[in-house]
Amino acid sequence: MKIGCVREIKPQEYRVGLTPSAAQEAVAHGHAVLIEAGAGIGSGFTDADYTAAGAQIAADAAAVWAAAEMVVKVKEPQPGERAMLRPGQVLFTYLHLAPDPAQTHDLLASGATCIAYETVTDRKGGLPLLAPMSEVAGRLAPQVGAWALQKANGGRGVLLGGVPGVRPAHVVIIGGGVVGTAAARVAAGMGAHVTVLDRSIPRLSYLDDVFMGRLTTQYSDRAATAELVATADMVIGAVLIPGAAAPKLVTRAMLKTMKPGAVLVDVAIDQGGCFETSHPTTHENPIYEVDGVIHYCVANMPGAVARTATQALGNATLPFVLALADKGWRRACLEDAHLLDGLNVHAGRLTCAPVGAALGLPVISGVEALGL
Ligand SMILES: NC(=O)C1=CN([C@@H]2O[C@H](COP(=O)(O)OP(=O)(O)OC[C@H]3O[C@@H](n4cnc5c(N)ncnc54)[C@H](O)[C@@H]3O)[C@@H](O)[C@H]2O)C=CC1
Ligand SMILES: CC(=O)C(=O)O
Ligand SMILES: [Mg+2]
Missing domain, CATH: 3.40.50.720 (NAD(P)-binding Rossmann-like Domain)
Incomplete structure (x- = not known):
């Protein structure tokens, strides 16, 4: 051929x-x-x-x-x-x-x-040709989110890991699949306080076992999402319903409850995004602000590395x-x-x-x- x-x-x-x-x-x-x-x-x-x-x-x-x-x-x-x-x-x-x-x-x-x-699927119910890029984008998400949190980039000027005597940032990850798990590993490694929301209880059990207390898991419903988003310094959108448009889990109304200068990283943007206010951006111009909240929505994050x-x-x-x-x-x-x-x-x-x-x-x- x-x-x-x-x-x-x-x-x-x-x-x-x-x-x-x-x-x-x-x-x-x-x-x-x-x-x-x-x-x-x-x-x-x-x-x-x-x-x-x-x-x-x-x-x-x-x-x-x-x-x-x-x-x-x-x-x-x-x-x-x-x-x-x-x-x-x-x-x-x-x-x-x-x-x-x-x-x-x-x-x-x-x-x-x-x-x-x-x-493309595999025998275990995974997505073998999405997974490698999800690993990359997941690892990148806290890194780009930390950059956006810096004051000069419009963020609230919070250091992910905090310092002795000052609390670390709270990173909320919606979707604990490949992207979410990779993002949790890096965010926890940088010293952030991490909460992962998912609809799959087996997935939450897996994360609870593997991270051994380094993160908190929570079942994903409207109330939990609204409560956590309001306390977050960074929210990472990492949900997927294979092939389908991403569900809009963070509404515009929720943005008004967020801390000014908090950061949303919508990794799910390639499936349309899971925040109502997301639209695709590029590496050249990766962030924009809505209601005081910084959005990062690059649809080809792995292209950066x-x-x-x-x-x-x-x-x-x-x-x-x-x-x-x-x-x-x-x-x-x-x-x-x-x-x-x-x-x-x-x-x-x-x-x-x-x-x-x-x-x-x-x-x-x-x-x-x-x-x-
Ligand atoms: N922007 C970019 O450059 C890249 C984007 N992606 C995208 O990231 C997204 C996530 O991909 P993967 O982690 O590989 O998918 P995955 O299938 O491994 O994980 C998705 C997770 O979302 C959970 N989920 C579904 N509905 C939910 C809800 N309502 N609330 C909470 N959790 C929910 C599922 O239970 C699953 O654990 C996809 O849209 C993928 O295309 C992946 C790589 C690069
Ligand atoms: C998964 C995807 O869209 C990417 O790697 O750009
Ligand atoms: Mg993409």
Whole structure:
């Protein structure tokens, strides 16, 4: 198969969909790999690294989109990229369609087969292609939140860990999955007082066991959320209902009860955000203020630590890239129901039920898309 990889064009996105070592594996499996010139530079990989791995370098993105049977990326395709997708072509990347009707419309119109990293599942009920970036974004969340809490950035001037004789910051994390757990580890490690809210009692038990008193857990309902948000210096939004638009758990009314200069970090922004007042921001301009509360809502947080993130993502995607290339998308999905869960769009039809529910669009099942 001809596998293509383009340079990411989302603002300040420095990750790349294929590492030179992934390209080398694909070449060893008998595939041709075409990389846009400069695609790996932001992650520290040169064109020469890819050439040494057996890949070919294309002068521009258009050449890659034209030649590749499958394009492997990181972020959702931008409008100009969507215009280059064609029927029969496979796109393997993050899509986050539920909050994005314009992208959904374009992917349906393209006739392409679009497999989203974030809805591929595993045997344990996890999301193996979201998890590595959730680990990264979770670890980053207290770090960027601590920066926003600094006075010069509009925050309330509170040091996360406090100092002897002065209380630490209170960090409230809504959602104790991969992002929430990673964020809790870093926030607790920086000395903050941490509370995690989740709807899953097994998850709260797990956190209680693992953190051994370093954090407090609480069942997530409206009353608990309102009470904790009012006491927080930082709230980290880390909920997920796979494929679906994030529920709005912190309302605008709650903002009025918060401390002036408190910080909201909405990691769930890629699924639309779990705070009513969230809207996506970029690394260039990451924060804004509403009712005296600082919001950080960058939808591609791992792009800030592109080298680490590219390697972590590449480790997780490689087996799926190889399966798709070796077998073709149809047989790869037929033989792996977890990969089939990643199928969001095929030949003008939507195949992810939560996306259909969020956007009010008809869906067919992945099995129907396979023609079974
Ligand atoms: N902004 C960015 O750059 C990035 C964003 N993300 C996003 O972060 C979000 C979280 O991802 P993961 O931690 O991997 O998901 P996960 O599935 O591991 O964890 C989500 C948790 O939310 C909990 N939850 C669901 N509804 C809830 C509610 N009403 N109240 C409290 N908890 C609730 C679930 O029980 C689960 O424990 C996703 O939207 C993901 O796409 C992930 C990586 C990067
Ligand atoms: C998960 C995601 O959207 C990201 O890593 O950018
Ligand atoms: Mg994202």
